[in-house]
Amino acid sequence: MADCLFCGIAAGEIPSTKVYEDDLCVAFQDISPLAPTHFLVVPRKHLASAAAVTEEDAALVGHIFAVIAKLAAEQGFADGYRVVTNVGALAGQTVHHLHFHVLSGKELGSFN
C-alpha cells in the first residue's frame, strides 16, 4: 500500500534492521525499543490492524506466531516473552499496518 511505513520496510524501500524475513512476513528491530529484546513482525500483506484479519488470513497469522516461536528459541528467550498487537488509537496504535511487538529481556509486569 502506498505511503505505508511498514509496507515500505517489508519491501526494503525504507531501511530497517531486519532479524528475519520470508515470503509472508518480515521481522525487524523496533526503532524505539521498550525492552532489551523488542522487534516487530509484520505480514507483507497490508492489513490495517488485527481488526482487519479475516478467516482468509488464518494461515498467515498462524505462520507469524510460528516464526515468533522459532525466533524466540533461536535467540534464547523462549522462557519468557510477550507478543502484543495494538488496535486503534485508543490502544496506542500509531502505525496502521498489522504488527506484532515481541518483547523480552526484562520483567514485563502485568497488564491487570
Ligand code: AMP
Ligand atoms: P504501535 O504504537 O503499536 O503502532 O507500534 C508502532 C511501533 O513502530 C513503535 O513501537 C515504534 O517505535 C515503531 N516504529 C516506528 N517507526 C519505525 C521504524 N522506521 N522502524 C522500526 N520501528 C518503527
Ligand code: ZN
Ligand atoms: Zn502497509
